[in-house]
Structure formats: C-alpha cells, structure tokens
Amino acid sequence: MDSSAPLNLIADDMQAVNRLIVERLASDVVLVNQMGHYIVNSGGKRVRPALVLLAAGACQALDPQAHLTAAIIEFIHTATLLHDDVVDDSKLRRGQDTANAVWGNEAAVLVGDFLYSRSFEMMVEVGEMRVMEILSHTTNTIAEGEVMQLLNIHDPDTSEQRYLDVIYAKTAKLFEAATRLGAVLGQQSPAIEQSLAEYGMHLGCAFQLIDDVLDYESTEEELGKSLGDDLEEGKPTLPLIYAMRMGSDAQAEVIRSAIEQGGREYIEPVLEVIHATKATDYTRQVAETEAQKASAALRDLPESPYRVSLMGLAQQSVARRY
Numbered sequence: 394m395d396s397s398a399p400l401n402l403i404a405d406d407m408q409a410v411n412r413l414i415v416e417r418l419a420s421d422v423v424l425v426n427q428m429g430h431y432i433v434n435s436g437g438k439r440v441r442p443a444l445v446l447l448a449a450g451a452c453q454a455l456d457p458q459a460h461l462t463a464a465i466i467e468f469i470h471t472a473t474l475l476h477d478d479v480v481d482d483s484k485l486r487r488g489q490d491t492a493n494a495v496w497g498n499e500a501a502v503l504v505g506d507f508l509y510s511r512s513f514e515m516m517v518e519v520g521e522m523r524v525m526e527i528l529s530h531t532t533n534t535i536a537e538g539e540v541m542q543l544l545n546i547h548d549p550d551t552s553e554q555r556y557l558d559v560i561y562a563k564t565a566k567l568f569e570a571a572t573r574l575g576a577v578l579g580q581q582s583p584a585i586e587q588s589l590a591e592y593g594m595h596l597g598c599a600f601q602l603i604d605d606v607l608d609y610e611s612t613e614e615e616l617g618k619s620l621g622d623d624l625e626e627g628k629p630t631l632p633l634i635y636a637m638r639m640g641s642d643a644q645a646e647v648i649r650s651a652i653e654q655g656g657r658e659y660i661e662p663v664l665e666v667i668h669a670t671k672a673t674d675y676t677r678q679v680a681e682t683e684a685q686k687a688s689a690a691l692r693d694l695p696e697s698p699y700r701v702s703l704m705g706l707a708q709q710s711v712a713r714r715y
Contacts, residue, residue, distance in 0.1 A: 399705035402698055403446040406455060406463075410442050413464040417511060428492050428504045432471050435489055440600070440706075441571045442467045447706070448575020448589050450699035459578055461519055465528065466571050468512040473535055473567075475505035480539065481626050523577050531570040538562025547627040549649040553634050557598070560605075565597030572596075572703075588690050592703065595687035599710045602680035605630040606673045607715065609664060624663060627655035631679065633663070636672035644669065677711065684711045 400407065418429040442463035449459035477483070478491040479498045485491060493501035509532065516525045542559045545551045572593030576586035608623045609632050623630050629652050637648040644666040651659035667673060687707040694700050 399447075399702040399709060400443050402702050403443060403450065403455075406446045406450075406460065407439065407443060409457075409460045410439075410446070410463045410467070413460055414467055417464060417468070417515060420507065424496070424500060425504055425507050428496055428500065429471075429508065431495070432475065432492055432504075433467070435486070437471075439467065441470050441567055444568060444571035444593060444596075444703075444706075445575055447699050447703050448572040448593075449578050450575075451589075451694055451697055451703065452576050452579025452581050452585070454575065454579035456578075458519060459575070461515060462524065462574050462578060463571075465512045465515045465519075466567065466574075468508045468515070469528070469532060469535075470567060472505040472508035472512070473539075475501045475508070476539070479505075480543070481622070483622065521577065524574060527570050527573060527577065531566050534562050534566045538564075538566070542628070545629055547653055547655060549629060549637065549652040551629040551634060553631065553638075556629065556631055556634055560598055560601040561594070564601040565594045568597030568600065569594040584693065588693050591690040592687045592707075595683045595690060596707055596710055599680045599683035599687065599707070602631060602676055602683065603711055603713060605632060606676045606680070608632075609667055610673050621657050621660040624651055624660055625655055625657045627652050631676045632667050632672040635675045636663075636666050636670045639670040639672070639675075640666050680711045684708065 414433055415430070418426065418433065420426055420429070445463040445466055446455060446459055449455045449462075474486070475492055478486060479493050479501050482493075483491050484494045491501075492504070512528075516528055519525075538559055538561070541555075542563060545555060545559060569590050570593070573586055573590040576589045581589075605623065608621065608630070624633075633648050633652060637645045640648065647659075647662050647666050651663050684707045687710075688704050691700055691703055694703075
C-alpha cells in the first residue's frame with residue numbers, strides 16, 4: 394500500500410491544520426518560535442491529527458473546529474516528545490538532532506510546557522466542555538504513563554501486562570482521544586463515539602508495538618533515530634520481555650543483564666537472542682491482533698471513504714518500516 398494512500402482523502406484539510414499549527418506557534422519569545430518550528434517541521438508523520446480529521450469526516454464534521462482540534466492534538470504530541478527526549482537523553486529523532494541536543498534540556502522542557510499551555514488555550518476556543526474533559530483526562534493519563542515507564546526502566550521483571558499498560562497510557566491514549574473527538578465534534582451517539590475511541594486505542598497500541606519492533610529490526614536510516622535506543626535506556630519492551638520468557642536460562646540472563654545495565658554495547662548478543670526466540674515475530678503478531686481489533690471496532694460506523702481510510706491506516710500501521 395502507498396504509505397500516503399489512507400491520508401490522500403484529507404490532504405487539503407491537513408494543509409489547513411499545518412497552517413494553523415504554524416500560526417499558533419507564534420510567540421514573542423524568539424526561542425519558543427525557533428524550537429517550536431524546528432520540532433513541528435521535523436518530518437513527523439502527523440498520524441494523530443490525521444486521525445481527528447478522518448474520524449470527523451466519518452461523522453460529517455470535517456470543518457474548522459476539526460482543524461483546530463487536530464492542531465491541539467499535534468501540539469500535545471509534540472510537547473510529549475520534547476519531554477520524552479529530555480527524560481531519555483535522546484540525541485536523534487526523525488533523522489535529526491533532538492531539540493534538547495541543540496538547545497539543552499532546560500529549554501526543551503520549558504518549550505514543551507509552552508506547547509501544553511498553548512493547546513489548552515486552543516481548547517477553550519473549541520468551546521466544547523466535552524472536548525476539554527477528554528483532552529485534560531488524556532494529558533493526565535499520558536503523564537501517568539511516562540511515570541509508569543520510568544518505574545519499569547532497568548527492571549527485567551517487568552511483565553508483559555505492565556508493558557502493555559504503559560503503551561496504552563503513554564501512546565494509545567492520545568490516538569484514542571483523537572478518534573473519539575471526531576465523534577464528539579460530529580455529535581454522534583455514545584455507541585459510535587465508543588467505537589471510534591476503541592479503534593484509536595487499538596491502533597495506538599499497534600503503532601507502539603511496531604515502533605518497539607523496529608528498534609531491533611530496522612536501520613538507522615529508515616528509523617530516523619539510533620538503533621537500540623530502547624536497549625541503551627534499559628527499557629524492557631515486548632521483544633525483550635518475550636525473549637527473556639522464551640529463551641534458555643543463558644539467553645534470559647543476556648537480556649536481564651542488558652536491561653539492568655543499559656547500554657548499546659549489548660546490542661549484538663541481545664539481537665542474537667531476539668532472533669533465536671523470534672521475539673520480534675511475536676511482537677508483530679500482537680500488533681497485528683491490535684490492528685485487527687481496530688478495524689473490527691469500525692463495524693458499526695456508516696460506510697464512507699473516511700471509514701475506508703481508517704481501515705487502511707490500521708493495516709498500514711503494522712506494515713511500516715519506520
């Protein structure tokens with residue numbers, strides 16, 4: 394499938410959202426402008442705002458309110474990236490230096506705070522209390538997910554369920570909010586709202602699972618970041634959790650030591666264990682199940698080109714290489 398195919402339907406709307414993002418980034422503080430534009434123009438896939446637009450389109454609500462809401466979602470996502478990169482001490486994202494590598498941790502955290510607060514200003518403009526309720530709850534859940542992930546760092550006893558709880562809170566919750574908001578803007582029934590929310594949640598889980606696979610399977614050129622970043626940070630993602638569970642005692646000890654110590658020097662022996670236990674194949678299967686659940690959640694949504702695009706996005710999320 395052409396990587397852009399599911400989004401072709403909303404190409405003009407995405408341009409309107411991008412213009413809005415640039416307009417709302419404006420600040421009298423030069424560094425805020427510089428860093429904001431650097432991050433927003435750094436080649437992100439814009440999947441989350443696209444989900445707002447596709448869900449709104451499926452609910453006959455593709456209008457300026459949807460554009461504004463999509464921009465809000467992107468601002469929240471960008472703020473989380475800024476904070477994530479500081480916490481993880483990441484140096485590379487989307488093939489370029491991270492903002493914290495260029496401007497320092499202090500500036501990155503503060504500009505992330507600016508983007509969060511600007512998004513809440515924009516929420517007020519939408520003028521729907523339900524939108525504010527969803528997004529305020531979502532940002533709270535994301536913050537909890539970040540703390541949960543921090544607690545799992547360097548912990549080789551992290552279970553598969555604890556890992557799944559983290560990716561739901563940290564990643565899938567914003568996907569869920571994006572598609573739920575499309576239904577809210579279209580004043581849909583609770584049943585349709587729940588269907589779209591479930592679609593977004595399962596899609597977000599699939600998306601993160603594939604991200605975690607690619608950290609061990611892709612190339613740095615494809616991935617746009619350093620291969621083995623998760624390992625260096627001591628993050629027990631599903632490929633590692635499964636490899637430790639299915640490997641021999643000696644293989645499990647390789648993974649356990651790598652998680653406990655952290656460090657890219659462990660990448661070769663860890664990759665050997667991951668390949669021997671088919672841990673990335675297992676993780677892909679879990680992701681594919683999530684993508685299938687996402688598609689199944691749309692069964693009660695009326696037929697439309699937007700529904701077709703949402704289904705295509707679910708398939709694409711597990712077939713991507715970056």
